[in-house]
Amino acid sequence: MxxxxxxxxxxxxxxxxxxxxxxxxxxxxxxxxxxxxxxxxxxxxxxxxxxxxxxxxxxxxxxxxxxxxxxxxxxxxxxxxxxxxxxxxxxxxxxxxxxxxxxxxxxxxxxxxxxxxxxxxxxxxxxxxxxxxxxxxxxxxxxxxxxxxxxxxxxxxxxxxxxxxxxxxADDIKQQHKKWYDRDPEFSDYEKLKPYVRVMLVADRWAEQGIWIDANEDEIRSVLATLDGASTIPFDTVHTSAEGFIGRQLNGNDPNNLSLTWRLGLDLVSDIIIPLPLYEVDTIQSLKIELDGYAYTDRFIGILNKYAAKKYRIVDLNYLFNVLRGVAEIQERLCKIAKWADAYYVKVKILNAWRTVPFLDILPVVERFEKNGPPMCLDSVISLPQGSHPESYTEVSRFPEIDVEMDIDESEGAKARVLLQAIAMFSNLALSFGIPRWIPCENDANLSPFHKELEMAGLRAIEVQRRRNERGSSAVGPISAA
Incomplete structure (x- = not known):
C-alpha cells in the first residue's frame, strides 16, 4: 500500500x-x-x-x-x-x-x-x-x-x-487472500486425476510495505533458470503475464500439460505448481517396474503386499525436497531484487491426492511404514496451515540459526540458509502426507542427516525418471531427466 x-x-x-x-x-x-x-x-x-x-x-x-x-x-x-x-x-x-x-x-x-x-x-x-x-x-x-x-x-x-x-x-486484504487461496489451477480432465503441490509464497501479507520487483524479463529469466546442484529445477521458459511473470519447465514435457510452473507477481507474491508422479497399477510387479532404481523398493512393496489391494495409487515424493530447495534458492534471489530483508511466508496445498499412498525412498521412513502401516491421503485437497487469513501462513526465516547437529558447514552460510528454508517448506508437506518432518540420526552411524537423505533420494528420483522415459512411461515428474 x-x-x-x-x-x-x-x-x-x-x-x-x-x-x-x-x-x-x-x-x-x-x-x-x-x-x-x-x-x-x-x-x-x-x-x-x-x-x-x-x-x-x-x-x-x-x-x-x-x-x-x-x-x-x-x-x-x-x-x-x-x-x-x-x-x-x-x-x-x-x-x-x-x-x-x-x-x-x-x-x-x-x-x-x-x-x-x-x-x-x-x-x-x-x-x-x-x-x-x-x-x-x-x-x-x-x-x-x-x-x-x-x-x-x-x-x-x-x-x-x-x-x-x-x-x-483490513477487509479488502483478507478478501484478496481468500480469492488467492481459492484460485487453484484450472486442470484438464487428465490433470484432475494427477496430484500436485501448490506452494504459495508472500512477503508482505498485509500489503503495507510497497514491495516491488524492479526487473525486466531477461533478469527474471536469469533468476528462474539458473540453479545449483541437487536443487536444479530450471524454468526454461519465462514470459510476462498480466500480474508479472510466468516460468515453466517445458524441456521434455508436453507444453499443453501443467508442468512445473512459477507464477510471480511484481509484489513478490508467488504461486508454484509442482506435479507429483503418480503410479496407478493393478499389480505389485507393475509397481516394481515403475520404482526401478530406488534403494528401498522391495521393502516398500513388501509393506503393500500385506494388504489385499486391487489397485495401487502411489505418489512419489522423492523429488519434492530438492524441488523445494530450488524454490527457496529462487525466492532468496527474488527477495534481493525486491530489496526485501525480512522473513517471507508460505502455505502449501496438496491437490488431487485423494486415496494415494506416499513413497519416500529413505530407510527410516520405510521402517516406520513397516511398523505402523503406510499412510494414505483421505482428502482431495489438503492445506497447511489451514485457512485463508493473512496471518495463516508459516513464517520462513531468511536468516535462520544453524543447528550444528544438522552437519551444515557454517562457512557456506547462504547455502545453509536456503537449505533451512527448504526444510521449513517441506515440514508442512511431510505432515500432510503422513511422513516424518524430521528424523534424528545420532543413534545410527549408517544414516546421514535427514536433509541429506532427502537430497540423495531426490537424485535417485532423477535416475528413476530417466529409466521411465526410456520405457515410455506416462508418470512424468516435476524435473525432466536429461
Missing part, C-alpha cells in the same frame, strides 16, 4: 542530501517534525496516529520553521552518542505502548550537510509508517489517535463512523 512521501525513493535508499526536500515540506497529515527525541508515550501517539490515518513520516532532529510556515526550518540533529538510545526507545515504545504494534522502518541520515546546517556527528532519524490495514492501533492509554489536517499533534478519535472504517480497513 503506497503512502505519501516527500522523496522519490523508498526509505532504504535515502541519502543525507535528500533531507533538502523537507525545506519545502510542511508538517501536517503526513509529516511530523521533532527537534529532540520525545518521550515513549509521545512517540507511541505519533506512530499510532500515522498508521491509523494515511501513513507518513516522523522525523527526529528537525525543527519546523514556524507555526505560520511549518516546513523544516532547522536541522539541529541528534548527537551520535544518543542515536542508539533513541532508536531503542522508538522500538520499545511501539511494542509496549501500541496494540497491535504497527509496522515502521527507520533510517539514520548523518551530517555534514552544509545546505541545511546538519553538522558532522549529528543525524536526523527518519521513520516511515505506512497506512496500516491492521488498524486501529490503540495507545496504551486506551485512546485511538489519528493525524488531523495540519495539526502538529495527533488527536483522539471518537467518531463512531471513522472508527468503524478503521476496523474494516
Amino acid at each position: 503506497q503512502t505519501y512521501s516527500p522523496f522519490n525513493k523508498p526509505i532504504r535508499d535515502l541519502e543525507s542530501s535528500d533531507l533538502l526536500n523537507l525545506k519545502h515540506t510542511s508538517e501536517g497529515w503526513y509529516i511530523e517534525y521533532k527537534r529532540e527525541a520525545p518521550t515513549s508515550t509521545t512517540i507511541a501517539k505519533s506512530l499510532s496516529a500515522l498508521a491509523n490515518t494515511y501513513g507518513g513520516w516522523f522525523f527526529v532532529g528537525i525543527d519546523e520553521d514556524s507555526k505560520e510556515n511549518p516546513v523544516a526550518g532547522a536541522f539541529p540533529g541528534v548527537e551520535r552518542n544518543e542515536v542508539d538510545a533513541v532508536l531503542q526507545r522508538m522500538r520499545k515504545s511501539a511494542a509496549d505502548h501500541i496494540n497491535p504494534t504497527p509496522y515502521f522502518e527507520t533510517k539514520v541520515l548523518w551530517g555534514p550537510v552544509e545546505q541545511i546546517g546538519l553538522e558532522k556527528d549529528r543525524c536526523v532519524i527518519c521513520t516511515w509508517v505506512p497506512q496500516s490495514v491492521t488498524a486501529p492501533h490503540v495507545h496504551k492509554s486506551g485512546v485511538i489517535y489519528r493525524r488531523v489536517s495540519d495539526a502538529s499533534e495527533p488527536k483522539p478519535e471518537n467518531d463512531r463512523f471513522v472508527l468503524d472504517q478503521l476496523w474494516r480497513r
Whole structure:
C-alpha cells in the first residue's frame, strides 16, 4: 500500500542530501517534525496516529520553521552518542505502548550537510509508517489517535463512523487472500486425476510495505533458470503475464500439460505448481517396474503386499525436497531484487491426492511404514496451515540459526540458509502426507542427516525418471531427466 512521501525513493535508499526536500515540506497529515527525541508515550501517539490515518513520516532532529510556515526550518540533529538510545526507545515504545504494534522502518541520515546546517556527528532519524490495514492501533492509554489536517499533534478519535472504517480497513486484504487461496489451477480432465503441490509464497501479507520487483524479463529469466546442484529445477521458459511473470519447465514435457510452473507477481507474491508422479497399477510387479532404481523398493512393496489391494495409487515424493530447495534458492534471489530483508511466508496445498499412498525412498521412513502401516491421503485437497487469513501462513526465516547437529558447514552460510528454508517448506508437506518432518540420526552411524537423505533420494528420483522415459512411461515428474 503506497503512502505519501516527500522523496522519490523508498526509505532504504535515502541519502543525507535528500533531507533538502523537507525545506519545502510542511508538517501536517503526513509529516511530523521533532527537534529532540520525545518521550515513549509521545512517540507511541505519533506512530499510532500515522498508521491509523494515511501513513507518513516522523522525523527526529528537525525543527519546523514556524507555526505560520511549518516546513523544516532547522536541522539541529541528534548527537551520535544518543542515536542508539533513541532508536531503542522508538522500538520499545511501539511494542509496549501500541496494540497491535504497527509496522515502521527507520533510517539514520548523518551530517555534514552544509545546505541545511546538519553538522558532522549529528543525524536526523527518519521513520516511515505506512497506512496500516491492521488498524486501529490503540495507545496504551486506551485512546485511538489519528493525524488531523495540519495539526502538529495527533488527536483522539471518537467518531463512531471513522472508527468503524478503521476496523474494516483490513477487509479488502483478507478478501484478496481468500480469492488467492481459492484460485487453484484450472486442470484438464487428465490433470484432475494427477496430484500436485501448490506452494504459495508472500512477503508482505498485509500489503503495507510497497514491495516491488524492479526487473525486466531477461533478469527474471536469469533468476528462474539458473540453479545449483541437487536443487536444479530450471524454468526454461519465462514470459510476462498480466500480474508479472510466468516460468515453466517445458524441456521434455508436453507444453499443453501443467508442468512445473512459477507464477510471480511484481509484489513478490508467488504461486508454484509442482506435479507429483503418480503410479496407478493393478499389480505389485507393475509397481516394481515403475520404482526401478530406488534403494528401498522391495521393502516398500513388501509393506503393500500385506494388504489385499486391487489397485495401487502411489505418489512419489522423492523429488519434492530438492524441488523445494530450488524454490527457496529462487525466492532468496527474488527477495534481493525486491530489496526485501525480512522473513517471507508460505502455505502449501496438496491437490488431487485423494486415496494415494506416499513413497519416500529413505530407510527410516520405510521402517516406520513397516511398523505402523503406510499412510494414505483421505482428502482431495489438503492445506497447511489451514485457512485463508493473512496471518495463516508459516513464517520462513531468511536468516535462520544453524543447528550444528544438522552437519551444515557454517562457512557456506547462504547455502545453509536456503537449505533451512527448504526444510521449513517441506515440514508442512511431510505432515500432510503422513511422513516424518524430521528424523534424528545420532543413534545410527549408517544414516546421514535427514536433509541429506532427502537430497540423495531426490537424485535417485532423477535416475528413476530417466529409466521411465526410456520405457515410455506416462508418470512424468516435476524435473525432466536429461
